Amino acid sequence: YAWEWKEKYGGIILEQLKKLGASCDWDRTRFTMDDELSEAVIDTFIHLYKKGWIYRGIRMVNWDPQGKTAVSDEEVIRKEVNQKLYYIRYRVVSSEEVSSELSSAGSTTHHSPLTTHFLTIATTRPETIMADAAICINPNDERYVHLHGKRVLIPLINREIPVILDEYVTMDFGTGCLKVTPAHDLNDYELGQKHNLPIIDILNDDGTLNEHAGILVGEDRFAARKKIAVLLEADGYLEKVEDYKSQIGFSERTDAVIEPKLSMQWFCKMDEMAKPALDYVLDGTIKLIPEKFVNTYRHWMENVKDWCVSRQLWWGQQIPAWYLPDGQYVIAKTREEAFHQAKLLTAHNSPLTIDDLKQDEDVLDTWFSSWLWPISVFDGFKDPNNDDINYYYPTNDLVTAPEILFFWVARMIMAGHEFRGGAPFKNVYLTGIVRDKLGRKMSKSLGNSPDPLDLIEKFGADGVRVGMLLCSPAGNDLMFDESYCEQGRNFANKVWNAFRLVKGWEVDKNHANNNQVAIEWFRSRFNEALNQIEENFAQYRISEALMATYKLVWDDFCAWYLEMIKPVYQQPIDGETYDFTICFFEDILKLLHPFMPFISEELWHDDLFGPRAGYDCCIIAQLPTNGQINAQLLAEVEIVKQIITQIRNIRNSKQIPPKEKLALSVKANSTIDYKKYEAIFSRSGNISALDIVNNKIVGAVSFIVSTDEFYVPMNESLDPLAECSRLQKEKGYLTGFLQSVNSKLGNQRFMSNAKPEIIEIELKKKADAEAKLKILEENLSALAC
RNA sequence: GGGAGUUUAGCUCAGCUGGUUCAGAGCAUCUGCCUUACAAGCAGAGGGUCACUGGUUCGAACCCAGUAACUCCCACCA
Numbered sequence: 001y002a003w004e005w006k007e008k009y010g011g012i013i014l015e016q017l018k019k020l021g022a023s024c025d026w027d028r029t030r031f032t033m034d035d036e037l038s039e040a041v042i043d044t045f046i047h048l049y050k051k052g053w054i055y056r057g058i059r060m061v062n063w064d065p066q067g068k069t070a071v072s073d074e075e076v077i078r079k080e081v082n083q084k085l086y087y088i089r090y091r092v093v094s095s096e097e098v099s100s101e102l103s104s105a106g107s108t109t110h111h112s113p114l115t116t117h118f119l120t121i122a123t124t125r126p127e128t129i130m131a132d133a134a135i136c137i138n139p140n141d142e143r144y145v146h147l148h149g150k151r152v153l154i155p156l157i158n159r160e161i162p163v164i165l166d167e168y169v170t171m172d173f174g175t176g177c178l179k180v181t182p183a184h185d186l187n188d189y190e191l192g193q194k195h196n197l198p199i200i201d202i203l204n205d206d207g208t209l210n211e212h213a214g215i216l217v218g219e220d221r222f223a224a225r226k227k228i229a230v231l232l233e234a235d236g237y238l239e240k241v242e243d244y245k246s247q248i249g250f251s252e253r254t255d256a257v258i259e260p261k262l263s264m265q266w267f268c269k270m271d272e273m274a275k276p277a278l279d280y281v282l283d284g285t286i287k288l289i290p291e292k293f294v295n296t297y298r299h300w301m302e303n304v305k306d307w308c309v310s311r312q313l314w315w316g317q318q319i320p321a322w323y324l325p326d327g328q329y330v331i332a333k334t335r336e337e338a339f340h341q342a343k344l345l346t347a348h349n350s351p352l353t354i355d356d357l358k359q360d361e362d363v364l365d366t367w368f369s370s371w372l373w374p375i376s377v378f379d380g381f382k383d384p385n386n387d388d389i390n391y392y393y394p395t396n397d398l399v400t401a402p403e404i405l406f407f408w409v410a411r412m413i414m415a416g417h418e419f420r421g422g423a424p425f426k427n428v429y430l431t432g433i434v435r436d437k438l439g440r441k442m443s444k445s446l447g448n449s450p451d452p453l454d455l456i457e458k459f460g461a462d463g464v465r466v467g468m469l470l471c472s473p474a475g476n477d478l479m480f481d482e483s484y485c486e487q488g489r490n491f492a493n494k495v496w497n498a499f500r501l502v503k504g505w506e507v508d509k510n511h512a513n514n515n516q517v518a519i520e521w522f523r524s525r526f527n528e529a530l531n532q533i534e535e536n537f538a539q540y541r542i543s544e545a546l547m548a549t550y551k552l553v554w555d556d557f558c559a560w561y562l563e564m565i566k567p568v569y570q571q572p573i574d575g576e577t578y579d580f581t582i583c584f585f586e587d588i589l590k591l592l593h594p595f596m597p598f599i600s601e602e603l604w605h606d607d608l609f610g611p612r613a614g615y616d617c618c619i620i621a622q623l624p625t626n627g628q629i630n631a632q633l634l635a636e637v638e639i640v641k642q643i644i645t646q647i648r649n650i651r652n653s654k655q656i657p658p659k660e661k662l663a664l665s666v667k668a669n670s671t672i673d674y675k676k677y678e679a680i681f682s683r684s685g686n687i688s689a690l691d692i693v694n695n696k697i698v699g700a701v702s703f704i705v706s707t708d709e710f711y712v713p714m715n716e717s718l719d720p721l722a723e724c725s726r727l728q729k730e731k732g733y734l735t736g737f738l739q740s741v742n743s744k745l746g747n748q749r750f751m752s753n754a755k756p757e758i759i760e761i762e763l764k765k766k767a768d769a770e771a772k773l774k775i776l777e778e779n780l781s782a783l784a785c
Numbered sequence: 786g787g788g789a790g791u792u793u794a795g796c797u798c799a800g801c802u803g804g805u806u807c808a809g810a811g812c813a814u815c816u817g818c819c820u821u822a823c824a825a826g827c828a829g830a831g832g833g834u835c836a837c838u839g840g841u842u843c844g845a846a847c848c849c850a851g852u853a854a855c856u857c858c859c860a861c862c863a
Contacts (some may be wrong), residue, residue: 045797078861082824085863123863124863125863170863172861177863180863181863187861188863246862246863292790293789295789295790296857299787299858300859323795403857403858405858406858433857440832448852470797477856479798483812483813486812487825490825492825494826496824497822498822501822501823502820502822519830539801541838543798543799544798544810547799547810550811551811558822558823561828569821645829648829649829649830650830651828652816652828657818658818746805746844749842752843753844754843754844761805
């Protein structure tokens with residue numbers, strides 16, 4: 001990782017070291033990688049060179065004239081700056097030269113002879129006119145049809161340049177005439193390439209004008225700008241000057257204005273490598289998760305440009321190119337080999353010595369070593385058939401950030417194909433970017449990134465981890481907020497408290513187990529959740545897997561299961577229930593471990609779970625395997641839970657304390673055997689007795705769950721009016737619901753078009769609603785209202 | 786300018802070939818409880834014109850078209 005970021009931070013590290021007073025020639029100190037990686041990088045470079053995929057070419061770099069170095073894109077800071085837009089006249093050369101006085105050029109608005117013999121361009125950089133290679137106009141621009149095929153003279157130096165046509169020029173910006181300066185602007189360079197224009201570089205490395213400029217030689221670019229404006233003005237070439245705001249790049253280190261500068265660089269051809277790398281992703285050999293990145297990836301790969309692999313830095317792998325004094329070069333692994341090759345290039349009796357060779361001072365792009373990572377990390381270059389690489393290549397999952405999908409991931413795929421003949425991994429999981437609550441990227445300059453150690457101090461390592469994972473929905477950025485960590489801490493606390501409860505139980509082996517239903521229910525519920533969690537993991541939905549685990553532990557295990565089996569105060573628990581509970585708890589620890597490694601491991605080794613052998617650790621414990629699910633039991637317990645909720649509601653609304661026992665009578669219309677759940681009603685609902693009845697009970701609070709009727713007798717008499725309005729309200733809702741179902745079923749086109757199972761569901765909805773309505777009406781009439 | 790994506794409850798997000806997972810989850814909020822594991826808790830409750838407009842369909846959060854806002858990547862304007 002240090003290597004990966006060296007390009008970005010290498011300079012900063014050097015500065016710091018210098019400040020500390022380290023004494024050596026830092027500017028000439030190279031930081032290189034370990035020998036084996038270094039060798040692999042050089043070998044692959046040579047390999048690609050021999051295939052003809054490495055070549056030298058011209059590229060525009062960001063040049064810092066003050067630091068006299070090239071700077072990377074990340075080190076260029078763009079700022080909005082007030083500038084001047086200079087409107088400059090160029091004289092059109094024509095056969096019928098009209099001699100006219102330039103000095104009285106005040107009236108250009110109407111058709112004076114001037115407008116036909118001059119064209120006007122707008123530029124923020126008048127000092128570069130000496131580097132102009134052409135004037136470009138849009139072929140569709142009707143204003144300038146008369147200029148097609150003409151030539152113009154650059155003011156002051158009177159060099160003749162052509163007028164070229166290209167749709168690149170926007171007609172409504174400036175004057176519609178663009179000066180083309182291939183040496184000092186990237187777009188102009190490309191335009192120049194397209195139209196075969198000469199490249200005239202008028203700037204020295206320190207930003208002063210060189211002899212190619214012809215005038216103002218030796219002046220700094222900004223001084224030259226002012227002076228040339230004066231000269232143009234004096235000779236009547238300056239039409240006007242406007243204020244103009246635009247973005248300008250500044251060097252991060254020296255704050256100098258960045259100068260685009262053409263330079264020779266090493267390139268790696270991409271088209272032949274991109275094709276197979278694209279295919280791996282399109283044919284599913286490599287899966288990108290989330291899938292949306294496939295589109296981006298394809299777009300990139302189809303429009304890939306050749307990769308500039310050389311960098312003007314001191315830290316990095318030096319390019320294995322060696323120059324002869326005459327400018328020729330050879331590519332070789334060592335100086336000796338280079339010398340050997342170089343001799344072949346020179347005449348027989350050449351005086352060339354090995355010391356005459358000069359190695360290229362540029363280094364390779366950081367990604368030129370990083371793309372080898374999946375192979376080099378297992379020593380796959382030096383020893384291509386070793387056990388590790390055979391086992392780990394291709395690996396299952398690569399987890400990385402989407403912003404380096406192209407820089408790193410795509411290139412690893414290319415390198416994998418080229419150097420090992422296959423994809424380096426099967427799945428790429430792209431994480432989100434961590435942002436703060438306001439959606440801003442976490443960064444040092446904004447100061448909005450919390451210190452992880454502070455967070456851990458506050459919420460615990462598990463709490464912070466859970467917090468991070470809770471807000472990591474698959475494929476989205478994560479909006480980080482401390483409250484998630486708080487939730488994580490609370491969850492860890494909950495687990496701890498559940499442990500304390502179980503730990504405190506007295507066990508009586510002779511006690512009978514009357515918790516079979518609860519135990520069987522939880523086992524089913526656990527298996528159901530396990531399926532769901534596995535499925536979430538398989539789809540890389542980490543936050544959802546966590547939430548499913550969270551709910552299993554908090555709701556099902558703590559809130560329901562433990563409450564169901566919890567022995568009454570100071571009573572022992574039976575041995576069987578206890579043993580099952582310990583097993584469940586242990587399985588839960590295994591599920592929790594990926595999210596909460598510390599607390600789960602800590603509890604794992606407590607003697608509550610029995611003695612552990614030396615290496616019996618939660619981290620390597622096998623996850624529980626899928627077991628049976630009793631679907632009917634699960635469904636029935638859901639109904640039981642609803643009933644208990646209803647009872648709790650009654651307590652709430654009638655201000656009955658939870659400690660006071662209530663009786664419950666059931667008039668079952670379904671086949672559910674409620675007696676089976678009596679223990680649960682008793683423990684979780686504090687129900688004294690469960691009676692199965694065949695008739696309605698008058699004077700009791702009634703409610704309906706599913707299609708069964710429940711009655712809770714009250715000591716005090718009920719307020720019939722309040723009961724009545726409650727039932728009326730429910731009736732109103734049901735009637736409306738039934739109406740909508742009926743209208744659907746009455747619709748001919750629905751009946752003929754909808755799938756049979758949909759119709760069946762609608763029919764069941766209708767039947768259920770009707771049954772409920774019937775009960776409600778009976779209850780209402782019993783209340784006599 | 787080119788490309789990709791997002792828009793569902795106060796917040797962060799599910800919603801998997803249009804119909805029981807259809808309007809959901811967690812957090813936050815409100816109400817009542819210091820009930821013997823847990824107030825960092827328990828028990829309840831409220832809360833949404835599924836960005837907007839139109840279309841397709843018996844039926845749209847979901848499909849199509851347009852509009853708006855936001856985000857990211859790449860290229861950057863004389």
